[in-house]
Amino acid sequence: xxxxxxTSESSQSPRSPPSQRHxxxxxxxxxxxxxxxxxxxSYRVITKTNFPEYQGSEKIVIRRYSDFVWLRDRLFDKYNxxxxxxxxxxxxxxxxxxxxxFIEIRRQALDVFVNRIASHNELQQxxxxxxxxxxxxxxxxxxxxxxxxxxxxxxxDLMLMFKDVQSKVSDVVLGKEKPLEESNPEYEKLKHYxxxxxxxxxxxxxxAYYLLKRHRELGQSLSGIGKAAKLLGACEGQAxxxxxxxLGAKSETLSIKLQKEAHQLLMNLEEPVKDYVRAVQSIKxxxxxxxxxxxxQCELAETxxxxxxxxxxxxxxxxxRVGEAEQEYKELKAESEEVTxxxxxxxxxxxxxxxxxxxxxxxxxxxxxxxxxxxxxxxxKSIADAWRSLLPKLExxxxxx
Amino acid sequence: xxxxxNPGFEESHLFASRxxxxxxxxxxxxxxxxxxxxxxxxxxxxxxxxxxxxxxxATRHPLSPPVLSTPAESDPLLSxxxxxxxxxxxxxxYIEPPSYADVIFSPFDDNSANEINRVDSSSHDLDSSLxxxxxxxxxxxxxxxxxxxxxxxxxxxxxxxxxxxTYYTYLITTRTNIADFGSxxxxxxxxxxxxxxxxxxxxxxxxxxFIPPRPDKNVVESQVMQKQEFVEHRRVALExxxxxxxxxxxIRQSDELKVFLQVEGRLPLSMSTDVASRMxxxxxxxxxxxxxxxxxxxxxxxxxxxxxxxxDLLRLFKELRQSVANDWGGSKPPVVEEDKVFLEKKEWIHDxxxxxxxxxxxxxxxxxxxxxxxxxxxxxxxxxxxxxKFENEEAMYNSQRVRAADMKCLAxxxxxxxxxxxxxxxxxxxxxxxxxxxLGLMLAVHGAFSDRSSALLTVQxxxxxxxxxxxxxxxxxxASSKIFGGDKSxxxxxxxxxxxxxxxxxAKNVAIREYERIKENNKCELERLDKERRVDFLNxxxxxxxxxxGYAEKISDVWAKVAEETSGYAKDSC
Numbered sequence: 001x002x003x004x005x006x007t008s009e010s011s012q013s014p015r016s017p018p019s020q021r022h023x024x025x026x027x028x029x030x031x032x033x034x035x036x037x038x039x040x041x042s043y044r045v046i047t048k049t050n051f052p053e054y055q056g057s058e059k060i061v062i063r064r065y066s067d068f069v070w071l072r073d074r075l076f077d078k079y080n081x082x083x084x085x086x087x088x089x090x091x092x093x094x095x096x097x098x099x100x101x102f103i104e105i106r107r108q109a110l111d112v113f114v115n116r117i118a119s120h121n122e123l124q125q126x127x128x129x130x131x132x133x134x135x136x137x138x139x140x141x142x143x144x145x146x147x148x149x150x151x152x153x154x155x156x157d158l159m160l161m162f163k164d165v166q167s168k169v170s171d172v173v174l175g176k177e178k179p180l181e182e183s184n185p186e187y188e189k190l191k192h193y194x195x196x197x198x199x200x201x202x203x204x205x206x207x208a209y210y211l212l213k214r215h216r217e218l219g220q221s222l223s224g225i226g227k228a229a230k231l232l233g234a235c236e237g238q239a240x241x242x243x244x245x246x247l248g249a250k251s252e253t254l255s256i257k258l259q260k261e262a263h264q265l266l267m268n269l270e271e272p273v274k275d276y277v278r279a280v281q282s283i284k285x286x287x288x289x290x291x292x293x294x295x296x297q298c299e300l301a302e303t304x305x306x307x308x309x310x311x312x313x314x315x316x317x318x319x320x321r322v323g324e325a326e327q328e329y330k331e332l333k334a335e336s337e338e339v340t341x342x343x344x345x346x347x348x349x350x351x352x353x354x355x356x357x358x359x360x361x362x363x364x365x366x367x368x369x370x371x372x373x374x375x376x377x378x379x380x381k382s383i384a385d386a387w388r389s390l391l392p393k394l395e396x397x398x399x400x401x
Numbered sequence: 402x403x404x405x406x407n408p409g410f411e412e413s414h415l416f417a418s419r420x421x422x423x424x425x426x427x428x429x430x431x432x433x434x435x436x437x438x439x440x441x442x443x444x445x446x447x448x449x450x451x452x453x454x455x456x457x458x459a460t461r462h463p464l465s466p467p468v469l470s471t472p473a474e475s476d477p478l479l480s481x482x483x484x485x486x487x488x489x490x491x492x493x494x495y496i497e498p499p500s501y502a503d504v505i506f507s508p509f510d511d512n513s514a515n516e517i518n519r520v521d522s523s524s525h526d527l528d529s530s531l532x533x534x535x536x537x538x539x540x541x542x543x544x545x546x547x548x549x550x551x552x553x554x555x556x557x558x559x560x561x562x563x564x565x566x567t568y569y570t571y572l573i574t575t576r577t578n579i580a581d582f583g584s585x586x587x588x589x590x591x592x593x594x595x596x597x598x599x600x601x602x603x604x605x606x607x608x609x610x611f612i613p614p615r616p617d618k619n620v621v622e623s624q625v626m627q628k629q630e631f632v633e634h635r636r637v638a639l640e641x642x643x644x645x646x647x648x649x650x651x652i653r654q655s656d657e658l659k660v661f662l663q664v665e666g667r668l669p670l671s672m673s674t675d676v677a678s679r680m681x682x683x684x685x686x687x688x689x690x691x692x693x694x695x696x697x698x699x700x701x702x703x704x705x706x707x708x709x710x711x712x713d714l715l716r717l718f719k720e721l722r723q724s725v726a727n728d729w730g731g732s733k734p735p736v737v738e739e740d741k742v743f744l745e746k747k748e749w750i751h752d753x754x755x756x757x758x759x760x761x762x763x764x765x766x767x768x769x770x771x772x773x774x775x776x777x778x779x780x781x782x783x784x785x786x787x788x789x790k791f792e793n794e795e796a797m798y799n800s801q802r803v804r805a806a807d808m809k810c811l812a813x814x815x816x817x818x819x820x821x822x823x824x825x826x827x828x829x830x831x832x833x834x835x836x837x838x839x840l841g842l843m844l845a846v847h848g849a850f851s852d853r854s855s856a857l858l859t860v861q862x863x864x865x866x867x868x869x870x871x872x873x874x875x876x877x878x879x880a881s882s883k884i885f886g887g888d889k890s891x892x893x894x895x896x897x898x899x900x901x902x903x904x905x906x907x908a909k910n911v912a913i914r915e916y917e918r919i920k921e922n923n924k925c926e927l928e929r930l931d932k933e934r935r936v937d938f939l940n941x942x943x944x945x946x947x948x949x950x951g952y953a954e955k956i957s958d959v960w961a962k963v964a965e966e967t968s969g970y971a972k973d974s975c
Contacts, residue, residue, distance in 0.1 A: 243938075
């Protein structure tokens with residue numbers, strides 16, 4: 001996943017001459033802090049940049065997982081329509097175990113997270129991002145405890161939101177019409193695609209995980225065979241005994257190789273697929289936001305219509321409530337325009353984002369597949385080499401027996 | 402239908418159209434092969450069931466080559482297996498693992514094992530340089546036995562139940578060039594009961610030899626398993642058993658085997674088999690023996706059989722008493738197992754058996770792990786294939802199509818690798834089955850050792866008996882000499898006693914000869930076991946390793962190709 005880190009060259013900055021701006025971020029050096037239930041991991045976040053908005057060209061801060069969550073939530077709130085990069089899962093259980101593997105995977109995922117933000121044209125300019133990268137630890141803690149973003153919503157609400165979107169998808173498929181729904185066939189197609197994609201990817205992720213397990217199991221069985229062969233060799237003695245002993249030793253060596261590869265698989269295949277799933281889930285949240293915005297817009301439009309009719313009525317009857325009503329109407333209109341703008345921004349952004357997302361994912365997957373294939377090829381080759389080196393020794397044994 | 406296209410599978414570009422992709426999904430052996438494999442045995446606890454289900458599944462699968470399913474059609478001496486020189490210094494040498502066709506010719510295949518049994522040493526050299534010749538004989542004798550065609554038959558006599566008892570018979574076909582058989586090809590129909598008889602008769606006649614153990618009666622399984630499955634299971638077991646018998650240098654020449662293979666009709670029961678009559682005779686004899694009416698003496702000809710098989714309950718009691726005296730009595734028995742070499746060997750064999758058993762268990766774990774790896778790899782491939790279809794169907798952007806192409810690379814490779822793992826495993830099962838075979842042989846070894854100890858017990862008992870008889874005779878003579886003029890009844894008793902002693906002496910001599918004979922058999926068999934085991938195990942190791950190398954190389958190539966095709970950031974498809 002190292003390849004995911006990027007030094008972004010912003011070519012669309014409205015403020016500075018292009019090809020000069022750069023922003024590079026890294027997340028490293030996880031350190032366990034605290035005890036037991038209160039325990040957590042802190043990470044070092046290093047920023048190197050020449051963006052004028054930043055204080056200085058290099059900054060190092062210490063952040064913890066919940067800080068990253070805060071950042072994500074803020075970006076979601078502020079940048080409706082943009083697919084905010086996903087975070088690794090909270091995982092209440094694994095936290096207690098804090099295995100080295102878990103920590104490293106999380107660190108990598110967080111590193112990818114900040115790098116994606118840094119290389120996104122709009123997100124990289126976020127003030128919250130700057131805060132995240134530069135604020136001292138105390139300020140960060142204060143901000144963190146204040147957050148009430150979309151993800152702080154109760155899980156039930158979140159589910160409702162998803163259910164809404166999902167049922168609307170199926171309704172359209174069934175040909176029913178719902179009043180407060182965009183009648184945009186392309187968008188419907190996109191929604192359907194997103195939901196289906198998540199299912200497929202989850203399936204792939206499951207098998208990637210099992211594949212990892214199989215590597216471990218094969219490694220274990222080779223270790224078992226190795227020990228048994230050595231014992232048998234000790235019993236047999238002479239040339240044959242030596243042959244068994246050599247086989248046993250080889251087996252044990254290969255067992256270790258397989259265990260190592262299992263770990264690689266975690267990084268090279270399972271994590272990337274998991275990351276893909278998370279990204280899709282993040283899109284689903286955006287879809288929910290869009291639905292909300294649309295509904296809001298429609299409701300306001302309805303309300304405005306009613307108010308307009310009312311206003312006309314009042315004007316006809318020359319009521320003294322006209323002024324009040326006019327004022328209300330003006331406010332409503334402003335709000336409606338605001339909401340409409342928001343909705344349109346979401347639509348515009350989503351259109352851009354989806355293209356970017358597809359391209360990004362193609363690249364991510366290609367890299368993942370490449371690493372995975374390389375790893376498998378390397379493993380198989382070293383297995384072949386190891387066994388092959390045994391053959392001349394077996395020949396010798398048979399010559400002397 | 403994709404047909405037998407395994408070579409074709411080496412090529413890529415399979416998914417030119419969505420139909421072909423769908424065919425791949427439908428044809429995927431995962432759904433057919435693995436379900437049959439797992440249905441056949443829910444646990445991988447038995448090597449044999451794993452082996453049979455894998456090879457069964459392989460033969461039933463449409464994509465597997467037909468060669469595996471009809472071994473009788475292949476001529477094993479035609480062409481040798483293709484093994485390139487593994488000692489090539491070139492690190493990238495690609496060792497062709499046994500291809501499907503070669504499996505038939507491989508010495509590990511039990512079809513050909515008998516074929517190459519007594520093969521001409523010159524033709525054997527044509528074989529892979531890797532496999533050692535087991536046979537030192539330069540003759541080209543062979544006996545090939547096939548068991549087939551199970552048929553259900555009705556019991557015609559003694560049917561207490563209307564409709565009668567049914568049983569299965571199996572067609573046993575033998576092809577041989579050994580002159581003693583009189584013919585070069587012949588068949589008989591036999592039922593399992595006949596096999597039990599054969600086995601019992603061989604046990605009687607060949608004491609001290611490592612006689613391959615016969616298949617179990619499986620009384621429970623025969624009720625519980627599906628009839629078809631059970632019959633097939635038994636057919637396979639019978640074939641294996643008869644082939645092992647034919648491999649044994651001494652037993653293959655036995656009359657018992659010849660009669661079994663050639664002579665139609667019920668096999669005459671051996672003396673010791675008929676339990677009911679044995680017990681009846683024994684029960685009738687005992688009171689007579691005790692009251693002195695029938696002879697209480699073991700006849701010489703009976704001595705060559707162990708007491709427990711015989712009709713002589715009295716003899717049984719005597720030997721039992723002797724064995725208790727051996728174990729618990731203060732004095733040393735008259736003759737003991739003195740052969741230190743043998744005793745050491747016996748201990749060593751016990752240890753060997755432990756180690757082989759342990760190795761066999763680990764081998765089972767390995768087989769399971771390889772099987773699982775193949776399955777999971779295939780499932781991963783399938784999951785990606787579904788993704789590919791999905792992306793292509795719903796593609797709105799070119800990047801999706803590119804990604805689908807990348808996934809196709811991966812999925813194809815995963816499915817190929819999955820196939821390779823499963824082939825690798827089928828071969829592994831065959832190779833490591835040697836361990837299982839030797840465990841079975843250990844049973845035969847125990848049998849031979851117990852022949853020896855029961856023969857020894859007979860000798861010990863007779864010697865004790867003799868010394869008792871002699872003591873009694875002395876006492877009688879001393880007593881009768883005190884009576885002037887002689888004691889008519891006592892003199893008569895002394896005469897009888899002297900007769901008994903003579904007979905017992907004869908029996909003792911026969912028993913000793915028998916014991917020595919069995920000892921000699923043990924010795925020869927142990928030597929044979931050592932020689933053959935070394936060769937068999939070494940071949941097993943070589944075969945196992947070559948197999949691993951071959952498939953690892955194939956799998957590595959498959960993935961290397963994917964790595965290559967996904968190396969650029971240029972948007973090529975593979």
